Amino acid sequence: MSRLLEITRGLEEAAFAPGDVLMAEGTTTGNLFIMTEGAVEISKKGLPIRTLREPGTLLGEMSLLLEGPHVVTVTAAAPTRCRVTRGGRAYLASHPELGLLVAEVLALRLKGMIGYLADLKEQYADRADSLGVVDEVLDTLAHLQLKR
Missing domain, CATH: 1.10.287 (Helix Hairpins)
Structure with a gap:
């Protein structure tokens, strides 16, 4: 198990069905997602860039750290579960x-x-x-x- 999955054990988990949008390009959530299972499609301006399937994949980190909008859209490509941090940069500062x-x-x-x-x-x-x-x-x- 990756170190990222180890230290985020116990975080709130969210489930996403295929087609659910975890984060949309141009929006701000302040959340950090750590994928535990499933697959997500990364797209920019509507163009698919890559599909990620690796447990422990980190999503939303640039927007969170820069306190700005997401630069890509992340959509569940399969039933997907993610651990979610709330509270933006303050959460990272306290962890x-x-x-x-x-x-x-x-x-x-x-x-x-x-x-x-x-x-x-x-x-x-x-x-x-x-x-x-x-x-x-x-x-x-x-x-x-x-x-x-």
């Missing part, structure tokens, strides 16, 4: 082990994205079209800072 795990998940995702973009940069270094802007994207990702 530092969970906050650290959320940070680790985000760091791993960013590491993967930077690696992918670096590969694209290498493959398309000579391009003058939109693929040629990968260098700018990498630079922006590497230098983003909090504005608070």
Whole structure:
């Protein structure tokens, strides 16, 4: 069992039927979801991006941490159960082990994205079209800072 599932044992659980929306792009819930079973489809602007099935999958973390709207829509693709935190950032502040795990998940995702973009940069270094802007994207990702 993943560490995320271990430390969230005892949290409120929510059940979702196929087609239920856990979070909609552009809305704010302040909730963090930890999927325990099932499958969810991630979509952006109505376009499917990926289906996730892994127990322990974290959902809603960017919106929660940035206190802004969700950047994707998450829809149950099968009967799905999730543990849910309520209370936004305050919940993470009062549960530092969970906050650290959320940070680790985000760091791993960013590491993967930077690696992918670096590969694209290498493959398309000579391009003058939109693929040629990968260098700018990498630079922006590497230098983003909090504005608070």
